[in-house]
Every structure is written in C-alpha cells, then in structure tokens.
Amino acid sequence: MKKALVIGINNYPSSPLSGCINDASEVAAILKTHGDGSPNFDVWLETDVQTKSELKTMIVKLFSGNSDTVLLYFSGHGFLDEIGGYLVTPDHAKNDVGISMDEILGLANQSKSKDKIIILDCCHSGSFGTPAIGGGASLLKEGVSILTASLNDESSIEINGHGVFTNLLLNALQGGAADLRGHISPGGVYAYIDQALGPWKQRPVFKTNVTRFTSLRTVTPQVSPNTLRKIIEYFPAPQDVFKLDPSYEDTNSKDVKHVVIEPYAKPDNVAVFKNLQKFQSIGLVVPVDAEYMYFAAMKSKSCKLTSLGYHYWRLVKDGRI
Numbered sequence: 001m002k003k004a005l006v007i008g009i010n011n012y013p014s015s016p017l018s019g020c021i022n023d024a025s026e027v028a029a030i031l032k033t034h035g036d037g038s039p040n041f042d043v044w045l046e047t048d049v050q051t052k053s054e055l056k057t058m059i060v061k062l063f064s065g066n067s068d069t070v071l072l073y074f075s076g077h078g079f080l081d082e083i084g085g086y087l088v089t090p091d092h093a094k095n096d097v098g099i100s101m102d103e104i105l106g107l108a109n110q111s112k113s114k115d116k117i118i119i120l121d122c123c124h125s126g127s128f129g130t131p132a133i134g135g136g137a138s139l140l141k142e143g144v145s146i147l148t149a150s151l152n153d154e155s156s157i158e159i160n161g162h163g164v165f166t167n168l169l170l171n172a173l174q175g176g177a178a179d180l181r182g183h184i185s186p187g188g189v190y191a192y193i194d195q196a197l198g199p200w201k202q203r204p205v206f207k208t209n210v211t212r213f214t215s216l217r218t219v220t221p222q223v224s225p226n227t228l229r230k231i232i233e234y235f236p237a238p239q240d241v242f243k244l245d246p247s248y249e250d251t252n253s254k255d256v257k258h259v260v261i262e263p264y265a266k267p268d269n270v271a272v273f274k275n276l277q278k279f280q281s282i283g284l285v286v287p288v289d290a291e292y293m294y295f296a297a298m299k300s301k302s303c304k305l306t307s308l309g310y311h312y313w314r315l316v317k318d319g320r321i
Contacts, residue, residue, distance in 0.1 A: 001067045003069075006044065008048075010048060012077055013090060021075075026170055035182065035219030036219075040217055055089050067113040067114075076088060078122030108141075109139070109144060115210070121149040142209050147186055164202065168193045169193065172193060177189045178218075180222055180284075181218075185216065187208070230275055231316055235313060238314070241303065242302055246261050246297060247269045249294060249297040250270040284305065288302045288303060
C-alpha cells in the first residue's frame, strides 16, 4: 500500500503565493497513477490548509500505520530561525510560525511504514533533516528519504505560477528521471533536478538512509524487458563482440532502389540488428571501428557492450530483470 499527502498553500494573509496550489494539484495527479494508467499512490490532496493544528493532524495521520511507502509533499512558505526550520501555516504568529521540520522528521523516523519520502518546495527547506540544535547532525532512520527545493539559506523560486523545483519534479516523474526499466526513484529524481538547476541557481538537497530500491512511479521503459533480456543471448560473455555484416541492415535489399551488396538483408538478422540499435540508442552498445551502427553492419564490423551495457548484462544474467 502506498499513500501520499500533498499540500499546497497560497493564501497567506501577509505574503500570498501564486503557484503552490497549482504545483500540489499537478503532483497529486501524477502520483495517482503509473505511466500506463494503473493505480500508484492513494493521494490525499489538501489546498490552503489554514491552521497549524490541521496540518499537523494530517501529517500525523500520514505517518501512522505500516504502509509500504508514504510520501509527504508540501508547497508553501518555509521559515528558518536559530532553532530550526518550519513549514509555515496561514495562522502563523510570532514565535509560532508553523510545524517544526524536526518534529516532522521525528514522526517519519518513528513511522512503521517501510519507506518514508518527504518532498518540500519551500524556502529554507534544506534545513530539513539537519537540526540546528545538537550539532546539526542528520538524523535519518532507515527508510527515510528527503528531497528539498533549496539549501537551508536559500529561497525557493516561483516563475509563471509554478515553483521552479516542482516543475522539474513533474518532468522527472513524467519519465525524465526513469531508468531503462521505467522506474523513477527518489535518487533519480534528485539527479534529474540537480543537473537541470546548475551551480548558480537554487540548489536542491537530497538526504536518504535506505537499504532497498524504492520506485515512486513507473513509465513505459525505453526497451521492453523481453528485449533487454536478449542482451545475454547476443553477448554470451560481457567482453564478447557481436559480428555484423550487411545482412543485418534492412535497407540492404533489392527492394530498395540504391546500391546493395551481398549478403543481402535477412529478416532474422534484421530483427536482431534493430534490437542492437535500440541498445545503442540508450547507451548499452557501441559500434566498433565505425561511427554508426549502419556502417558497422555495411562494412562487416561489430559492436560491443558499454560499461552501462555490462551493468544491465549482469542484471539479466543474475535474473534481476
């Protein structure tokens, strides 16, 4: 069982925001299903939560029980003082601005759920998981992952009615951060956002303490598992090369009006070559002594596994795919 609490707050009395509800609504929508439309998270979406009490009640309920995965997403104001960081609620007052990030981390650490994922798009969110009191040590128990929009001393930027961080998060969840099997992990999302923001913009923060792989969402893989499993058929050993010749290129046929050479295209070889070309397009295979796979075939060269290709070859060989 997977459940997600998604919060977006725009209506702050003294400093309203414009993009948080949009962001929360879109995050909620994409988390509900996988790329093929099958159910994913059971999502509880709340917008413009008014009080600290209401928000805390929701968060406590999220982390109760023993779900496989629970996820908290918050978009709104964040605040940092000498004690630590806070998620700000509209009823904020002096010395009582909202819910302490340390308190939320405590709830996550105590939760019996296997995986606890916290995603924050608010100012100073990078202070989550690094208490200001007690030496600033990160205190994440097993199964907790934190992804935040900015460092503890940075603001979270809004552009055109959306948070910059959440816009990238949505792109990542739509498939930009998917691995070759179509899985989107918290680490993959962070890597995607980290590369997109660059060193001079707000910096995302990722902290985790996990001992198992967690998938936030799956999308259609770039290569089907059945095709990927053929990699050990084409390369019985990872150091092997696959010998090619013109019979692997489907355009090398008398049916095509251009110069062709023997041996002419053979359907079985063409089918294999199309799979090898798929592998090459995602970085698993490279041609040897030729710039493109087409020339490797037409000049009777070969192709070989890349380092990434060896990694997936080993996964298939070990029965993990």
